[in-house]
Amino acid sequence: QQQVKQSPQSLIVQKGGISIINCAYENTAFDYFPWYQQFPGKGPALLIAIRPDVSEKKEGRFTISFNKSAKQFSLHIMDSQPGDSATYFCAASMSDYKLSFGAGTTVTVRA
Amino acid sequence: DTAVSQTPKYLVTQMGNDKSIKCEQNLGHDTMYWYKQDSKKFLKIMFSYNNKELIINETVPNRFSPKSPDKAHLNLHINSLELGDSAVYFCASQSQAGAQETQYFGPGTRLLVL
Numbered sequence: 001q002q003q004v005k006q007s008p009q010s011l012i013v014q015k016g017g018i019s020i021i022n023c024a025y026e027n028t029a030f031d032y033f034p035w036y037q038q039f040p041g042k043g044p045a046l047l048i049a050i051r052p053d054v055s056e057k058k059e060g061r062f063t064i065s066f067n068k069s070a071k072q073f074s075l076h077i078m079d080s081q082p083g084d085s086a087t088y089f090c091a092a093s094m095s096d097y098k099l100s101f102g103a104g105t106t107v108t109v110r111a
Numbered sequence: 112d113t114a115v116s117q118t119p120k121y122l123v124t125q126m127g128n129d130k131s132i133k134c135e136q137n138l139g140h141d142t143m144y145w146y147k148q149d150s151k152k153f154l155k156i157m158f159s160y161n162n163k164e165l166i167i168n169e170t171v172p173n174r175f176s177p178k179s180p181d182k183a184h185l186n187l188h189i190n191s192l193e194l195g196d197s198a199v200y201f202c203a204s205q206s207q208a209g210a211q212e213t214q215y216f217g218p219g220t221r222l223l224v225l
C-alpha cells in the first residue's frame with residue numbers, strides 16, 4: 001500500500017516554465033520529506049528536503065511547499081531547463097529507518 | 112571515485128538460476144539498503160543493514176538473501192530467479208541509521224530474467 005501519493009505521473013513544460021509536482025500522505029507520524037531526482041540510467045539523488053516545522057524551503061530554482069494541515073507537499077521547479085528533464089520522487093519517513101517513495105513524476109522540458 | 116558502486120551493471124539470466132549482486136560504498140557510512148525499482152519506476156525498500164546487522168526486512172520472498180560481510184559491503188543473492196524478479200536493483204548508503212539523512216544511491220543493476 002502506497003503511503004505517499006504523487007501526481008501527475010508525467011508532465012511536459014516549456015523551457016522557462018514552472019513544473020509543479022504534488023504529493024499527499026496520510027500518516028501524521030511522517031516528519032521528513034525529501035525529494036529525489038533520477039536521470040535515465042542513473043540512481044536517484046537527493047534534490048531537496050523539508051521538515052514539517054517549516055512551510056517552504058528554497059534551493060536555487062527548486063522550492064518545496066509544505067502544508068501540514070492538508071498533509072500535502074509539492075515541488076516547484078522554476079525557470080525549467082532541458083537539463084531538469086528527469087523523474088522526480090517525493091518521499092516521507094518517520095523516526096524509523098524507512099523512506100516511503102511516491103510513484104514518481106517524469107518531467108520533460110521542451111526547448 | 113564512485114561513492115556507491117554496484118556490480119554487475121546488467122544481468123541477463125534464465126528462470127531458475129541463482130545470481131548475486133554486489134554493492135560497495137566508500138563513504139564510511141554505517142547503513143546500507145537494497146531497493147527494487149519496477150518497470151513503472153516504483154521504488155520499494157527491500158532490506159537495510161546497520162553496521163552489518165539487518166534492521167529492515169520488508170515482505171520479500173525468502174529467495175532473496177542479503178549479506179553484509181562488513182559495513183562497506185552489502186550483497187544480494189537471489190535464488191531460483193523468476194520472471195517477476197526482472198527490475199532494477201539499487202543499493203544505497205546513509206551515514207547512520209535514521210531516515211532523516213541523505214541516502215546515496217548506486218547506479219543500479221538491471222536484472223532481466225528470461
